[in-house]
Amino acid sequence: MADRDAPTTTTDDLFRVLADPTRRRILDLLADHGTLTVGELAGHFPGLVSSGISKHLMALRAAGLVTATKQGRNQLYAIDADAMSQALGPWLARYEAYWTGALARLRDLAVDPPHDGTA
Amino acid sequence: MADRDAPTTTTDDLFRVLADPTRRRILDLLADHGTLTVGELAGHFPGLVSSGISKHLMALRAAGLVTATKQGRNQLYAIDADAMSQALGPWLARYEAYWTGALARLRDLAVDPPHDGTA
DNA sequence: GTAATGGATTACCAAGCGGTAAGGCATTGG
DNA sequence: CCAATGCCTTACCGCTTGGTAATCCATTAC
Numbered sequence: 683m684a685d686r687d688a689p690t691t692t693t694d695d696l697f698r699v700l701a702d703p704t705r706r707r708i709l710d711l712l713a714d715h716g717t718l719t720v721g722e723l724a725g726h727f728p729g730l731v732s733s734g735i736s737k738h739l740m741a742l743r744a745a746g747l748v749t750a751t752k753q754g755r756n757q758l759y760a761i762d763a764d765a766m767s768q769a770l771g772p773w774l775a776r777y778e779a780y781w782t783g784a785l786a787r788l789r790d791l792a793v794d795p796p797h798d799g800t801a
Numbered sequence: 802m803a804d805r806d807a808p809t810t811t812t813d814d815l816f817r818v819l820a821d822p823t824r825r826r827i828l829d830l831l832a833d834h835g836t837l838t839v840g841e842l843a844g845h846f847p848g849l850v851s852s853g854i855s856k857h858l859m860a861l862r863a864a865g866l867v868t869a870t871k872q873g874r875n876q877l878y879a880i881d882a883d884a885m886s887q888a889l890g891p892w893l894a895r896y897e898a899y900w901t902g903a904l905a906r907l908r909d910l911a912v913d914p915p916h917d918g919t920a
Numbered sequence: 921g922t923a924a925t926g927g928a929t930t931a932c933c934a935a936g937c938g939g940t941a942a943g944g945c946a947t948t949g950g
Numbered sequence: 951c952c953a954a955t956g957c958c959t960t961a962c963c964g965c966t967t968g969g970t971a972a973t974c975c976a977t978t979a980c
Contacts, residue, residue: 694822701820702968703813713896720927734969736928755926755977763896773825777832777882821938839957853939855958874947874956 691746696769699745704730705738712748712761719756810865815888818864823849824857831867831880838875 699705704727711726712718720739724732739759742748746765751758818824823846830845831837839858843851858878861867865884870877 693825697816697820697822697825701816703816704968706812706816710895729969731970732927733929733971737968740928757927766896776829777885823938848939850940851957852941852959856938859958876957 691765691769693769693773695745696747696766699741699747702738704734705742708735708738708742709747709761712759713763717751717758717760719758721756723759810884810888812888812892814864815866815885818860818866821857823853824861827854827857827861828866828880831878832882836870836877836879838877840875842878 707726708723711723715722720732720735723739724730724735727735739748739750743750747762748759749762751760826845827842830842834841839851839854842858843849843854846854858867858869862869866881867878868881870879
């Protein structure tokens with residue numbers, strides 16, 4: 683199984699995938715470089731072999747967090763935060779009451795990204 | 802354990818704790834009721850015995866996500882989202898660039914929350 | 921065409937973790 | 951005081967899952 687691109691990334695799936703540090707690191711790398719292949723990713727993880735990376739990528743892909751574009755013999759992976767935001771959004775909203783401060787910072791980032799005074 | 806704020810509630814710890822659906826449900830219940838005892842919590846989980854709840858509570862407490870107040874022979878648990886926001890904040894900020902749309906939705910949710918949509 | 925490269929897939933192993941069960945301590949009530 | 955209650959703690963079991971190794975397939979180079 684696991685051949686679906688899972689249009690419905692549940693909060694449950696999201697957190698399960700995000701639970702692994704390596705997977706978050708991969709997402710991190712992807713966010714920083716935009717697009718990477720398995721080999722390039724593997725270069726950042728000295729303690730892991732390609733198979734492991736591939737496996738994590740598969741999990742990420744199953745959760746819809748990354749997209750894979752085949753280019754010749756390589757596969758280009760890119761982050762797809764849409765699924766993340768879709769799954770996290772409702773959860774974040776639920777704790778809105780406890781998050782006033784964090785939310786305010788978030789809103790600040792959304793409406794005022796560049797500079798302007800107080801941080 | 803007097804580690805009620807666990808100075809080092811890393812993003813790693815946060816996600817590990819949040820990875821379990823039962824634990825998120827507990828947080829959910831706590832957020833909804835404000836304060837609950839182990840027994841009350843257990844009442845919401847027919848498929849679990851108190852020990853299990855207690856264990857999850859311990860994990861939550863270790864991560865600083867909940868606070869425990871002893872009241873007589875019972876222990877009152879309450880959510881403490883401060884650790885959550887502290888750990889999630891930086892992570893959320895890191896993906897800010899990918900979240901523009903989500904951020905807007907978040908703002909919308911913050912001012913006009915729909916209703917319960919737990920998956 | 922064949923050889924080489926790179927990724928995906930599968931099988932396997934080991935560690936971590938969720939859940940249960942049993943035991944112990946503290947508080948409350950008679 | 952002793953008995954009962956409620957929670958926490960510890961030991962244990964089984965499943966899930968991260969990681970590796972080996973194999974296969976596709977693409978590219980010669």
